[in-house]
Amino acid sequence: MKVEQPLKVFIISDSVGETGEHVAKAAISQFRPMLQQVDLRKFAHIDTVEHVKNIVKIAKQQQALIIYTLVRQEMRAYMEQVAAEEQLAAIDVLGPIMHAVQRVTSESPKEEPGLVYQLDDGYFKKIEAIEFAVKYDDGKDPRGILKADIVLIGVSRTSKTPLSQYLAHKKLKVANIPLVPEVEPPEELYMMDPHKCFGLVISKEKLHSIRRERLLALGLRDDASYATDARIEAEIAHFQKVVEQIGCDVIDVTNKAVEETANDILQRRRMR
Amino acid sequence: MKVEQPLKVFIISDSVGETGEHVAKAAISQFRPMLQQVDLRKFAHIDTVEHVKNIVKIAKQQQALIIYTLVRQEMRAYMEQVAAEEQLAAIDVLGPIMHAVQRVTSESPKEEPGLVYQLDDGYFKKIEAIEFAVKYDDGKDPRGILKADIVLIGVSRTSKTPLSQYLAHKKLKVANIPLVPEVEPPEELYMMDPHKCFGLVISKEKLHSIRRERLLALGLRDDASYATDARIEAEIAHFQKVVEQIGCDVIDVTNKAVEETANDILQRRRMR
Numbered sequence: 200m201k202v203e204q205p206l207k208v209f210i211i212s213d214s215v216g217e218t219g220e221h222v223a224k225a226a227i228s229q230f231r232p233m234l235q236q237v238d239l240r241k242f243a244h245i246d247t248v249e250h251v252k253n254i255v256k257i258a259k260q261q262q263a264l265i266i267y268t269l270v271r272q273e274m275r276a277y278m279e280q281v282a283a284e285e286q287l288a289a290i291d292v293l294g295p296i297m298h299a300v301q302r303v304t305s306e307s308p309k310e311e312p313g314l315v316y317q318l319d320d321g322y323f324k325k326i327e328a329i330e331f332a333v334k335y336d337d338g339k340d341p342r343g344i345l346k347a348d349i350v351l352i353g354v355s356r357t358s359k360t361p362l363s364q365y366l367a368h369k370k371l372k373v374a375n376i377p378l379v380p381e382v383e384p385p386e387e388l389y390m391m392d393p394h395k396c397f398g399l400v401i402s403k404e405k406l407h408s409i410r411r412e413r414l415l416a417l418g419l420r421d422d423a424s425y426a427t428d429a430r431i432e433a434e435i436a437h438f439q440k441v442v443e444q445i446g447c448d449v450i451d452v453t454n455k456a457v458e459e460t461a462n463d464i465l466q467r468r469r470m471r
Numbered sequence: 472m473k474v475e476q477p478l479k480v481f482i483i484s485d486s487v488g489e490t491g492e493h494v495a496k497a498a499i500s501q502f503r504p505m506l507q508q509v510d511l512r513k514f515a516h517i518d519t520v521e522h523v524k525n526i527v528k529i530a531k532q533q534q535a536l537i538i539y540t541l542v543r544q545e546m547r548a549y550m551e552q553v554a555a556e557e558q559l560a561a562i563d564v565l566g567p568i569m570h571a572v573q574r575v576t577s578e579s580p581k582e583e584p585g586l587v588y589q590l591d592d593g594y595f596k597k598i599e600a601i602e603f604a605v606k607y608d609d610g611k612d613p614r615g616i617l618k619a620d621i622v623l624i625g626v627s628r629t630s631k632t633p634l635s636q637y638l639a640h641k642k643l644k645v646a647n648i649p650l651v652p653e654v655e656p657p658e659e660l661y662m663m664d665p666h667k668c669f670g671l672v673i674s675k676e677k678l679h680s681i682r683r684e685r686l687l688a689l690g691l692r693d694d695a696s697y698a699t700d701a702r703i704e705a706e707i708a709h710f711q712k713v714v715e716q717i718g719c720d721v722i723d724v725t726n727k728a729v730e731e732t733a734n735d736i737l738q739r740r741r742m743r
Contacts, residue, residue: 206576215734218497225490226568228587229542229580243734264575266568270501288571292564296498296538299560303536304478308501315500316728326729329633333608361601364636456588457598462487462515 207263213312265289328367335374341385343374351375353399380437396447479535485584537561600639607646613657615646623647625671652709668719
């Protein structure tokens, strides 16, 4: 494999820079999937022309690509102008969408940085959902089951915790319950609407390798019961039985990123 | 206030649609800050021209604005063409950045949907960080303090939990510790590198109103000790004392979204 030049990217924002970073990573992953040899630098709260001018100068010295999210038309125009003068590539992330919305709605943008982070009802719903998922993680308190929008069940190491957090960021209250043959599942699982419940399943081979790695990472021997075939089979059989009793959907998470599983769950909810 | 027409937006993606949704929300919040009267619909895993054609037809019927993230050049060109035929506004989120990266690096994009969700080292580091933040939330286990990249301390209701999760999404291991005058802070707080520690402070007035609301939400009377001025002052005085002993930075989170506080912490870390 040839050694690649490090790619320098400046994210410039009049707010936090989350949006620019997200888009930059999505685009760059098409070239350098591991984001190796990529040097992303974020400049937040850039809201004066002097600020912009100074950063463009540094970008010029380092031959960095510029990706910007600036909500004021005047600032975007200035950025475009100085980048052109310096012959630097500078991509406007918000401008094209803002122009289109303006055309479609005939409304004028407020042009206030950070409006997306407003402490409105949606924000507090999200914060509440994040706290809910922490509180009702790992079957800590089965009372969460009847309060939740979504309940995830599965054997150990099926990404229940991170998946709960991803869904929480979509403002959904998620409780997750681990299933182990030795412990009777909480009765609330059979009292809830089964449509709210999703069973997470993973191939035996994958589960085996994840658990072996985990044991090794914990400094334990990899032949502990937790990672044996017999144990894993018993756990999965128990899981299948509980899932059938509840009558809920089952999602295979083998080799799937939690973002993808989260999207799958959201789509199934929408279908109903 | 005039009643606004609902704004319809279609997010079309060959992967999950997270990027398009993020950018759409940032741009639209400039027009309708509460995202009221906005109807966002996400179409994930759209990877054939037939798929694109069908969705554009529906978009035409509903006069929806299209925002798309498609990694294949051929698909983007097709989308542009059919949208133009139907005289619909369609904004390409990834194309401009991908072209710029291609020009700067002379590399060709892989054009595989979902590469940003690859199960690589970065992904597993993020998952581990999310699990870490849940495990070491709310002082549950002070051993987390010495293993963490960042330790957050603060009185109750200073957004420690959601902030820990936001930082976890940036692959940082975060432990958070509540401070209450009655409980001796864990000794690990004084053993750690104080640069890793951040105290979260909030104005007394704000804390008072948050806690009153919380009591009411819990169905309790709002004059419980938890929400009295005397109690809040005692807690804040205790917090100040601990923070001075540790010698850590203090961040004011009053009226700040957790995304902004997270960014503040990341910037302070970078400065060092």
